[in-house]
Amino acid sequence: MSENALNLGLSVLPGSAEERVTHEDVLRARDRLKILKTRAAKSPLRLLWLLAGPGVLVMLGENDGPSMVSYATTGATYGIGFFVPFILLTFLMAFVVQEMTVRLGVATHRGHAELIFQRFGPFWGYFAMGDLVFGNLLTLVTEFIAIQAGGLYFGLPSWLSVAIGVALVIGSLAFRRYATWERALMGLAAFNLLFIPAALLAHPSGADLAHALATWGPLPGGMGTAFLTLVLADIGATVTPWMIFFQQSAVVDKGLTRSDLPQGRIDTAIGAALAAVAAIATLVATAPLFAAHVDVSQFASGADFATALQPLIGTTGATLFALGIVEAGLVAAMTISTSSSYSLAETVSARHSLNLDFAHGRLFYGVAVASTLLAGGIVLIPGAPLLAMTLTVNVIATLLMAPALLLLLLLANDREIMRDLANGWWANLAGGTIIVTISVIGALYGVITVFPNLLGK
Amino acid sequence: MQYDPTLISALEPDQLAAATMRPFPRRKLGRGVLALLILLRVYIVIAIPIVGYAFVHALLAPHQ
Numbered sequence: 001m002s003e004n005a006l007n008l009g010l011s012v013l014p015g016s017a018e019e020r021v022t023h024e025d026v027l028r029a030r031d032r033l034k035i036l037k038t039r040a041a042k043s044p045l046r047l048l049w050l051l052a053g054p055g056v057l058v059m060l061g062e063n064d065g066p067s068m069v070s071y072a073t074t075g076a077t078y079g080i081g082f083f084v085p086f087i088l089l090t091f092l093m094a095f096v097v098q099e100m101t102v103r104l105g106v107a108t109h110r111g112h113a114e115l116i117f118q119r120f121g122p123f124w125g126y127f128a129m130g131d132l133v134f135g136n137l138l139t140l141v142t143e144f145i146a147i148q149a150g151g152l153y154f155g156l157p158s159w160l161s162v163a164i165g166v167a168l169v170i171g172s173l174a175f176r177r178y179a180t181w182e183r184a185l186m187g188l189a190a191f192n193l194l195f196i197p198a199a200l201l202a203h204p205s206g207a208d209l210a211h212a213l214a215t216w217g218p219l220p221g222g223m224g225t226a227f228l229t230l231v232l233a234d235i236g237a238t239v240t241p242w243m244i245f246f247q248q249s250a251v252v253d254k255g256l257t258r259s260d261l262p263q264g265r266i267d268t269a270i271g272a273a274l275a276a277v278a279a280i281a282t283l284v285a286t287a288p289l290f291a292a293h294v295d296v297s298q299f300a301s302g303a304d305f306a307t308a309l310q311p312l313i314g315t316t317g318a319t320l321f322a323l324g325i326v327e328a329g330l331v332a333a334m335t336i337s338t339s340s341s342y343s344l345a346e347t348v349s350a351r352h353s354l355n356l357d358f359a360h361g362r363l364f365y366g367v368a369v370a371s372t373l374l375a376g377g378i379v380l381i382p383g384a385p386l387l388a389m390t391l392t393v394n395v396i397a398t399l400l401m402a403p404a405l406l407l408l409l410l411l412a413n414d415r416e417i418m419r420d421l422a423n424g425w426w427a428n429l430a431g432g433t434i435i436v437t438i439s440v441i442g443a444l445y446g447v448i449t450v451f452p453n454l455l456g457k
Numbered sequence: 458m459q460y461d462p463t464l465i466s467a468l469e470p471d472q473l474a475a476a477t478m479r480p481f482p483r484r485k486l487g488r489g490v491l492a493l494l495i496l497l498r499v500y501i502v503i504a505i506p507i508v509g510y511a512f513v514h515a516l517l518a519p520h521q
Contacts, residue, residue: 020475021465032467109472110481119484120494127501252477257469349478388515395511399504403497410490417481439500 027355028255031179035260051263052270053182054250057335058098058243059091059271060189063278064139064332065146065302066390067237068195068325071279072305074230075286076296080204082219083234084212084280090238091276093437095268096430097405100412100423101244102264105251107421112248114346115411128407129347131400133371136242136340138393140375143336145386146329148379149301153322159380161326166376169333173365178253178354185334191327192278194320199281201317202288202309209284225448232445235438236397237279241404242339249342253353258421278324285321288312300390301325333375337368395445402439409435 031050038047074083101112108115113132117125144162151161175181211217221227247268256264286305289296294308302325310318338354341364345352350363358365378384409431412423423431470476486494 020473022474024474025465025468025472026461028472029464029467032472033464036467108481109469109477115481118481120486121483124494255468255472257472349480351474351478353474385516388512392508392512392515396508399508403501406493406497410493414484416484442504 023357023360024351024353024355027177027179028253028353032255035255039259048263048266051254051256051260052267053186053254054247054256055098055102055264055266055268056271056274057182057185057189057250057331058247059094059268059275060192060278061246061332061335062094062238062240062243063192063275063328064143064237064336065149065325065329066139066142066393067279068146068282068328069299069302069305070230070233070237071282072286072302073296073299074234075283076289076294076299076305077226077230078220079218079287079290080208080284081212082216083230083283084209085216086231087234087238087279087283088213088276090235091272091279093235093434094238094243094275095272096427096434097239097408098243098247098268098272099265100408100427100431101248102251102256102261102268103418103421104408104411105248106256106258106261106264107418109252110248111252111342111346111352112245112408112411113343114349115248115417116407117347119411119414119417120407124407125347128404129343131396132241132245132343133340133367135393135396135400136336137371137375138389138396139242139336140333140371141378141386142390142393143329143333144376144379145390146302146325147333149303150306150322150326150329153303153306153319162376162379165330165333166372168330169337169372170369172334173354173368176355176357176361178250181354182250182254185331188327188334189331192324192331193274193281194324194327195278195281195285198309198313198317198320198324199284201313201320202285204284204287228444228448232398232441233394235441236394236401238275239401239434239438240397241400242336244404244408245343246335246339249339249346249352253342253355261421282324285309285313285317300386302328333372337372340371341365341367398438398442398445402435402442405431405435405438 035047035050038050071087104112104115113125113129116128144165147165148158148161152158172181172184175184251264286309289305289308289312292312296305296308299305299308303322306318306322306325309321342352344367345364348363351360352364353361356364379386409423409428412418412427412431415422
């Protein structure tokens with residue numbers, strides 16, 4: 001296929017130029033104009049500030065309620081050791097994966113779901129969208145569990161904290177402006193760093209941290225089912241399907257172009273670094289539970305960790321920890337519900353942008369509102385199988401990551417749409433290694449799910 | 458909203474909403490990619506019952 005056939009420019013579209021331009025285009029053009037002026041003024045830091053967003057949001061968004069519980073469980077079970085460098089490695093993996101979505105977004109100006117649908121056909125299009133929307137709904141439930149648990153720590157009744165969470169998630173859509181939505185969420189996501197002062201209040205040993213980073217140890221108890229489960233949980237806490245769909249759609253919605261690719265990569269790297277620091281801080285904050293031999297196997301939420309930490313790191317540290325858990329659930333609920341909106345609207349060729357007004361974006365906003373209301377409602381049903389849902393979310397995310405990554409790799413190698421931004425050998429080597437690793441780990445997870453005693457305790 | 462051609466020129470032509478609503482053509486898949494996609498379908502056929510099992514198992518777990 002020729003380049004021209006794929007380059008669907010203004011000149012080949014029907015109707016007058018004025019008819020073709022939408023409200024969404026005007027808002028995006030305003031943002032672009034600012035970027036063009038800043039680029040012309042040669043202000044690199046301001047340019048980075050204007051172009052940053054999707055990468056930081058996707059990485060801090062993935063430091064969600066269940067992820068922080070995974071890191072907390074890791075810290076309380078193994079202390080400072082093997083998992084410190086391991087978490088850094090998982091965020092390096094996340095960077096490799098997410099960088100491909102930035103290139104796909106700037107090269108094609110299409111979201112991930114619509115690219116799969118258009119290039120691979122309806123089966124893969126509906127499959128990718130269906131599993132994402134279903135997995136996202138279950139994940140949203142777990143985010144509201146985190147919000148509810150954090151609220152309980154502060155003495156708020158469940159219905160009130162869930163209602164506030166639902167109102168904030170739905171209220172964030174009322175901006176009807178991508179740039180405002182993004183900046184508001186970045187401000188909120190900064191509270192993910194509350195885990196850093198909580199970690200400092202645990203008075204960690206710098207020598208232990210340096211030793212862990214240098215030697216990938218110690219690993220008390222060795223490698224068994226518990227170790228493998230935490231390895232899987234920590235990978236699932238860093239690399240998940242919704243991130244791929246969200247960042248590519250956000251890059252397109254923000255209006256990034258090929259010339260913005262370096263800043264898009266830096267944005268993703270900064271997001272990965274911040275999220276890795278917050279994740280390791282969570283592990284460090286809960287390491288005193290390991291030293292005190294506290295059994296965390298029955299802990300179901302971040303609030304249980306905050307309560308258990310109170311006598312060890314003090315009320316301030318425990319409060320910061322609980323606040324961080326609420327923030328983690330809230331930001332993730334906002335980004336994940338939006339990724340469902342993008343994915344479903346893209347697949348059925350409906351308009352999809354946070355720059356849309358409600359009249360033109362009924363389906364787009366409707367998906368986010370409906371999934372948020374449904375997830376919030378499920379959490380409040382007395383006796384709802386919340387723990388079963390949380391466990392299933394992890395299984396779905398781990399098992400379905402391999403297909404999502406393979407489709408991503410195939411798209412990133414599609415030279416007809418990517419042209420000079422298609423994957424090079426190093427990206428394929430890194431991406432291929434990650435797919436194989438995650439597939440093997442996913443298969444192992446499947447086996448130990450069915451045969452839990454296969455590897456012993 | 459007022460149409461301002463100067464403002465709109467800040468966008469690349471294929472960034473306009475009208476342009477992005479036009480689908481890319483379906484990709485012609487080579488044998489290697491087709492084989493990978495078939496393998497992927499097999500993987501999914503195996504994975505879906507595991508997800509179902511995990512959910513039912515978690516539902517029936519005594520600590521729930």
